[in-house]
Amino acid sequence: MSVVHAFTQQWEQGNNSVSKRIAITADAESNVSVSVPDSSTDLQVVLALDVSALKSIIIATDNDITVETNSGSSADDTFTILANNPLVWNSDCPLPNPFASAVDVTDLYITNASGSAAAVEIRTLVDATP
Amino acid sequence: MHYLLFIPDEKRMTRAVLDRPEFVGLLQPNEPDPLVALPEVVGPDNTHTGAIVLPFSHGDETRNPPLGYLPDRQTWHSIPGSDCWIGWGNDSPPEPDDLLRRSLPLYPGPAVELNGGFEWIIPSCMDQKHVMVPAGEGWTTKESNRWPDLYALAEPVLHMIEANQTDDGDFDYGVAASFVSEVLRLNYRLTPQIIGALSLLDQDSLPRLAAIATDYARILNLIQDLAQKKQPAPNS
Numbered sequence: 001m002s003v004v005h006a007f008t009q010q011w012e013q014g015n016n017s018v019s020k021r022i023a024i025t026a027d028a029e030s031n032v033s034v035s036v037p038d039s040s041t042d043l044q045v046v047l048a049l050d051v052s053a054l055k056s057i058i059i060a061t062d063n064d065i066t067v068e069t070n071s072g073s074s075a076d077d078t079f080t081i082l083a084n085n086p087l088v089w090n091s092d093c094p095l096p097n098p099f100a101s102a103v104d105v106t107d108l109y110i111t112n113a114s115g116s117a118a119a120v121e122i123r124t125l126v127d128a129t130p
Numbered sequence: 131m132h133y134l135l136f137i138p139d140e141k142r143m144t145r146a147v148l149d150r151p152e153f154v155g156l157l158q159p160n161e162p163d164p165l166v167a168l169p170e171v172v173g174p175d176n177t178h179t180g181a182i183v184l185p186f187s188h189g190d191e192t193r194n195p196p197l198g199y200l201p202d203r204q205t206w207h208s209i210p211g212s213d214c215w216i217g218w219g220n221d222s223p224p225e226p227d228d229l230l231r232r233s234l235p236l237y238p239g240p241a242v243e244l245n246g247g248f249e250w251i252i253p254s255c256m257d258q259k260h261v262m263v264p265a266g267e268g269w270t271t272k273e274s275n276r277w278p279d280l281y282a283l284a285e286p287v288l289h290m291i292e293a294n295q296t297d298d299g300d301f302d303y304g305v306a307a308s309f310v311s312e313v314l315r316l317n318y319r320l321t322p323q324i325i326g327a328l329s330l331l332d333q334d335s336l337p338r339l340a341a342i343a344t345d346y347a348r349i350l351n352l353i354q355d356l357a358q359k360k361q362p363a364p365n366s
Contacts, residue, residue, distance in 0.1 A: 018301040029170070029172075030170075031169070031170040032167055032168065032169045032170065032198070032271070033143060033167065034143070034165075034167040034168070035143040035144070035165065035166050035168070036165075037162070037163065037187065038185075042192070042196065043187075043194070043195060044194065044195075044196045045167055045196070045197045045198060046167075046169065046196050046197060046198020046199065046200055047169075047198070048143055061154065072192075073239065107198075117141065
């Protein structure tokens with residue numbers, strides 16, 4: 001079964017704009033939405049991810065959070081995600097895979113010290129049959 | 131660790147996910163909001179996606195179960211009379227300490243071992259505080275408003291226990307289970323359906339639990355004391 005995750009990226013300055021839509025296709029996805037209360041430290045959320053097979057990812061939040069992979073104390077990768085400023089990546093872009101450790105993910109540990117609950121949205125697309 | 135709930139087809143991430151008849155009273159109004167995750171995976175019913183809900187979060191997140199559906203690492207049971215499921219880590223079934231309503235005052239009572247081997251605090255009617263209130267020109271006592279209207283439920287149970295002391299009257303296990311479950315949930319994040327899913331009440335111990343929760347022995351002693359005091363003094 002093929003799954004398509006589409007991204008629209010837009011640049012604007014005054015009346016000038018550049019908008020591009022890309023669609024990434026693969027055969028599996030791993031998604032989760034979670035509400036992380038304020039003052040949460042290392043809230044463990046299940047998300048399995050083969051990072052070498054990752055085709056695209058977006059992690060979005062409405063309040064600042066820190067996301068660590070596989071451990072809250074000795075994480076393999078750590079991302080600081082600012083409110084309404086998502087981490088976005090796809091395998092066709094020239095930037096490297098954001099999971100620099102290359103260690104597969106079993107769980108995420110999310111910390112929220114923003115002062116408000118954070119609505120966190122994570123969408124990933126993976127090639128399950130590379 | 132605390133149990134998780136699976137609510138099929140649920141898309142909300144708010145306290146409202148527990149607005150279902152089977153979860154009425156699970157969270158008291160002044161208890162914190164539950165944690166909710168919406169993993170886009172088919173849940174324990176093998177049919178639906180939905181919400182994974184942790185009704186209570188410890189301040190210490192290491193004491194929380196992983197928020198998600200892990201069929202290999204969790205045990206799930208369908209909740210009787212509901213399309214929802216309850217689950218916990220294979221090696222960490224819910225214990226009384228996990229489910230205690232810590233943010234609320236404790237209803238006192240003895241710690242009693244229930245089915246499953248853990249000791250649970252069962253509030254006893256007689257142990258509840260009475261407060262003094264003005265009545266006319268004097269004062270009288272009334273039950274503290276912390277103790278909900280359980281006397282109405284306790285009364286038929288008391289009569290049933292009393293009848294069973296003197297003859298072989300039928301013991302209605304349903305009536306007793308209903309009362310004991312209402313008493314249990316005062317201190318713990320439980321509902322009758324969750325008590326059923328956790329198999330906390332077994333038929334053999336139910337008469338004893340009902341007697342504890344109604345404080346039958348103490349009431350009997352009071353009645354006997356009163357009867358003795360009413361006896362006419364022997365002629366000298």
